[in-house]
Amino acid sequence: MAQVSSIADEQVSTPLSSAKSILLRISKFNPKSDDSSKFMEFTVPYQKWTTVLEAILDVKKHFDHSIAVRYSCRQATCGSCGMLINGKPRLACFTKISELDSDVITVEPMNNFPVIRDLAVRFEKLFDSHQKIKPYLIRDDSELESDEREFLQSPKEVEQYIQFANCIKCGLCNSACPTMTTDSSFVGPQALAQAYRYVADSRDKGKDERLNIIDESHGIWRCHFAGSCSQVCPKGVDPAMGIQFLRGYLLGFRS
Amino acid sequence: MKESTIMKIHYGTALAAVGLVAVHILMRLTTGFADSLEYENVLANYRSIPYVVMLELILILLSVHGFNGLRVILLEIKQGRVYEKAVSYGCMVAMIGLIAYGSRTIIMTNIGMV
Numbered sequence: 001m002a003q004v005s006s007i008a009d010e011q012v013s014t015p016l017s018s019a020k021s022i023l024l025r026i027s028k029f030n031p032k033s034d035d036s037s038k039f040m041e042f043t044v045p046y047q048k049w050t051t052v053l054e055a056i057l058d059v060k061k062h063f064d065h066s067i068a069v070r071y072s073c074r075q076a077t078c079g080s081c082g083m084l085i086n087g088k089p090r091l092a093c094f095t096k097i098s099e100l101d102s103d104v105i106t107v108e109p110m111n112n113f114p115v116i117r118d119l120a121v122r123f124e125k126l127f128d129s130h131q132k133i134k135p136y137l138i139r140d141d142s143e144l145e146s147d148e149r150e151f152l153q154s155p156k157e158v159e160q161y162i163q164f165a166n167c168i169k170c171g172l173c174n175s176a177c178p179t180m181t182t183d184s185s186f187v188g189p190q191a192l193a194q195a196y197r198y199v200a201d202s203r204d205k206g207k208d209e210r211l212n213i214i215d216e217s218h219g220i221w222r223c224h225f226a227g228s229c230s231q232v233c234p235k236g237v238d239p240a241m242g243i244q245f246l247r248g249y250l251l252g253f254r255s
Numbered sequence: 256m257k258e259s260t261i262m263k264i265h266y267g268t269a270l271a272a273v274g275l276v277a278v279h280i281l282m283r284l285t286t287g288f289a290d291s292l293e294y295e296n297v298l299a300n301y302r303s304i305p306y307v308v309m310l311e312l313i314l315i316l317l318s319v320h321g322f323n324g325l326r327v328i329l330l331e332i333k334q335g336r337v338y339e340k341a342v343s344y345g346c347m348v349a350m351i352g353l354i355a356y357g358s359r360t361i362i363m364t365n366i367g368m369v
Contacts, residue, residue, distance in 0.1 A: 183330070216258055217339065218330070
């Protein structure tokens with residue numbers, strides 16, 4: 001059952017001088033009690049700077065306190081507010097309503113993640129896969145003695161991996177990945193991109209160890225190079241490119 | 256066997272098969288299409304050792320590539336230790352079975368059973 005409400009009549013955080021409004025459709029689903037998800041609909045006023053997260057929080061504040069949504073920093077740094085916005089995985093805090101060019105905005109939980117409730121999903125699998133590829137520098141002399149300097153790198157060496165270090169673990173790439181939809185054991189683009197991040201780091205000595213971890217039946221070879229992971233990354237990371245580079249190591253084209 | 260080794264075989268068999276199938280098609284074009292499928296002509300092809308070696312190689316290459324592709328598809332559809340073992344061994348047995356069945360025709364022709 002859809003509920004249509006207007007928050008224009010109430011006190012809202014978005015100024016009422018806004019003439020524009022959109023229909024916000026929010027997916028409601030509690031796996032413990034519901035058989036399927038349903039959409040609640042709300043009319044929300046917005047300014048050109050209003051983000052989808054702000055619209056959701058307005059609805060949560062004034063109409064339905066029970067809406068479950070995870071968020072924290074509101075500046076695309078914490079990676080908490082990933083969701084499907086009009087069918088595409090995006091960060092709600094990083095998506096302005098005015099950018100979407102639509103009078104109707106539908107928000108749903110991310111694909112390929114178990115739903116906790118409404119828009120909040122479980123991240124255990126993402127973090128397990130991330131941990132599995134050993135996301136830290138591996139070397140025998142990692143503990144610096146007092147008289148030693150830090151491990152220096154040239155700008156060229158930093159350039160090899162720096163974009164991959166921007167990953168905020170929001171899970172949008174895993175949500176967009178078509179392989180993850182059917183293969184629940186697939187390690188996923190997020191973990192593979194992070195594997196490349198450390199393999200390409202000149203300070204790291206754990207390349208063979210990491211390549212062995214991803215070289216298994218549900219590892220890197222299950223990527224079909226759809227490239228959707230790179231399309232949706234809000235931080236400009238290109239996991240698809242990292243995956244191809246990793247394949248280069250495994251096929252002997254890179255060393 | 257490591258997955259990267261399996262995938263190297265997968266890519267290698269695909270490239271080799273494309274080359275050999277091209278040669279096979281070009282050789283078929285040396286005669287008319289209908290003549291090419293005449294019973295006597297087919298038997299003659301099977302008795303030509305270089306040609307039959309190429310046919311056997313095509314059979315092996317396509318079987319290895321095809322059944323590994325099938326294995327990969329099935330592994331992506333469903334997961335589970337028992338299921339995955341069954342798929343891997345099932346594809347291996349089916350591959351060997353197909354190669355054996357295809358080779359049987361060549362052997363029968365060359366030992367005079369046809």
